Amino acid sequence: MRIDWEPPAPRDGLSGSWDKFVGPGATNAEEVVQLGLGAVIAVALVALFWQGATPDTTIWQWxxxxxxxLDIGGGxxxxxxxxxxxxxxRAGHGKGQHFLFICAHMxxxxVAAWLFADNPVAFFGIAAGALVLGTLIILFTPLYLQRPVAFGVATLFILLSFVPxxxxxNLNWLLPLLALKLLLGHLVKEAPFQPER
Structure with a gap:
């Protein structure tokens, strides 16, 4: 295995749009894992929602x-x-871009607050505020401490899902899985190991 920080240029056309979304130069194995395992997770999440759904569940909630x-499973x-x-x-993709990526997930x-929460304003204010605070803590932590700090911050964020x-x-997996996707997956800078050519 080798570490390679230089991404290839995205391809042209629709393939290039995909590259800019998941990262250009993904191996065939990475593509299979992303699509296959992501699909399995998505199906499992929908199944969990289905088993707790009631006749009052609206088409908008579904x-x-x-x-x-789909977004969280694949993400x-x-x-x-x-x-x-x-x-x-990559070089030139810094704290501002990471922060905007997280903010897009607000x-x-x-929508979850509006469709599901008993107190939408309180849910959104606390969850979004905690996500922003956690993001800033991780982004401004020295690189050698970033991973353990991110795990601690993600754990605290996950614990919010247990607050009444x-x-x-029927959607109690939202905050824990956002922590995995965003705080641990997206923000933490880790060496991109590549198979030997």
């Missing part, structure tokens, strides 16, 4: 959960690949 499951796996690490931690929290005020009926 639609949101399906999209969320957890993809953000941990060497191709993604190399792409999202949409997940906002932040309980989401």
């Amino acid at each position: 639609a949101f959960v399906v999209v969320l499951a 957890i796996v993809t953000n941990a690949t060497s191709a993604a690490k190399r792409w999202y931690h 949409l997940h929290l906002g 005020l932040l309980a989401l009926p």
Whole structure:
């Protein structure tokens, strides 16, 4: 194995759009793991939601959960690949870009709060505030301490899902899996190991 921090240029066309999303130069094995394992996770999340669904569950709740499951299922796996690490931690892609990536996921929290939370304002304010604070702590931690600090911050964020005020009926996996995808997967800079050519 070797460490390679230089991502290849994204391909042209639709393939290039995919490259910019998951990281150019992904190996065939990385593609299979991202798509295959991501799909299995997404199906499992929808199945968990289905087993707790009631006749009152709306089409909007179902639609949101399906999209969320696909995004989180694929995102957890993809953000941990060497191709993604190399792409999202490349030269010129710094703290500002990482912060904006995390902020884009506030949409997940906002829609979840609106569709599921007993107190949407409190849920969104606390969860989003904790996510932003955790992100800033991880981003400004020295690199050699970043991984253990991220694990600690992610653990505290996960514990929020056990606070009754932040309980989401039938969607209690949201905060823990966002912690995996964002705080541990996306933000932590780790060496992008590559197979020998």
